[in-house]
Amino acid sequence: MPTLTPDIVPGLIATGASARLDEDVAPKFSIGDAVEMKNINPVTHTRLPRYVRGKKGIVERDHGVFAFPDTGAHGLGHKAQHVYSVKFSFRELWGEDHAENMYLYIDMFDDYMRPAP
Amino acid sequence: MPHDHPHPHNKPLSDVELRVKALESILTEKELIDPEAIDLIVETYETKIGPRNGARVVAKAWSDPAYKERLLSDTTAAISELGFSGVQGEDMVVVENTEDVHNIVVCTLCSCYPWPTLGLPPVWYKAAPYRAKVVKDPRGVLDEFGVSLPEETEIRVWDSNAELRYLVLPKRPDGTDGMSEEQLAEIVTRDAMIGTDVLAAH
Structure with missing residues (x-):
């Protein structure tokens, strides 16, 4: 009997599988904090794109606790941690010649960030 | 296979087609999937789940202020009220366009997209040119879509690289x-809910 059969498809599609974890993990950052993305270059799975590495932003929203894909993708456990919406100006990301009223928001895990110096 | 489909039969299969067939064969032989389950998934996203779902969410938010408030504050639950939930919509965020702010969604790392409300992503959304350019030159991308916004309009680009999925x-x-x-609901376009379209006045 195959694992994925037609009878379970509707239920799977309608339910999905949230990466949100019901674990009590303290956030390392608060809304309004100035943060700097770590300049790391893992050769393994990561959700930290190169274009924000080393860049400074502001924590806009705390989405709650999620499984950490960087470890989960390699069978190394959930490493439950907070995910935040972090706001970057285009000037910070791409240079001073960009308009002032342009922003990039990206969801960052605790492990990707440190307090901005 | 029935012969009511238009593709020419004298062409060899593309690399992607071959790879997909090989994967399906292996997964079937290892008894991980029943190929009919895959057909059912494809059929579901071809015929049942698509941007008309998202359009209903938008139309309700425009018509019902209390719903809009729930949609912005408790998004996943509010969308689920209309029956749209599940794979790739488990944790939703809605971002609102206003007189002063325009939002655009991308996934720079792959092709993350809110399936229950928008269905499967269009090819351009998954393609490197859109993903690379929209985070750096969103006005240039909007221009390619025939959309021009005043310079005063604040642009917010949302990179859905993690586990949250975004709907404009x-x-x-x-x-x-x-x-x-x-x-x-009839006038809401898919691209308007990605942020690459602005709905014209009526």
């Missing part, structure tokens, strides 16, 4: 005051 709540166009929720 477009600005309700002028001249739609008399429209019913059903009529409003």
Whole structure:
């Protein structure tokens, strides 16, 4: 009997599988904090794109606790941690010649960030 | 396989087609999948789940202020009220376009997209040119889509690289005051809910 059969498809599609974890993990950052993305270059799975590495932003929203894909993708456990919406100006990301009223928001895990110096 | 499909039969299969067939064979032989389950998934996203779902969410938000408030504050639950939930919509965020702010969604790392409300992503959304350019030159991308916004409009680009999925709540166009929720749903485009379209006045 195959694992994925037609009878379970509707239920799977309608339910999905949230990466949100019901674990009590303290956030390392608060809304309004100035943060700097770590300049790391893992050769393994990561959700930290190169274009924000080393860049400074502001924590806009705390989405709650999620499984950490960087470890989960390699069978190394959930490493439950907070995910935040972090706001970057285009000037910070791409240079001073960009308009002032342009922003990039990206969801960052605790492990990707440190307090901005 | 029935022969009512238009592709020429004298062409060899593409690399991607071959790879997909090979994967399906292996997964079937290892008894991980029943190929009929895959057909059912494809059929579901081809015929049942698509951007008309998202359009209903938008139309309701435009018509019902209390719903809009729930949609912005408790998004996943509010979308699920209309029956749209599940794979790739487990944790939703709605961002609202206003007079002053325009939002655009991308996934720079792959092709993350809110399936229950928008269906499967269009090819351009998954393609490197859109993903690379929109985070750096969103006005240039909008221009390619025939959209021009005033310089004063703040642009917010949302990179859905993690586990949250984003839906843009477009600005309700002028001249739609008399429209019913059903009529409003008709005028909402898929691209407006990604942020690469602005709905024209009626």
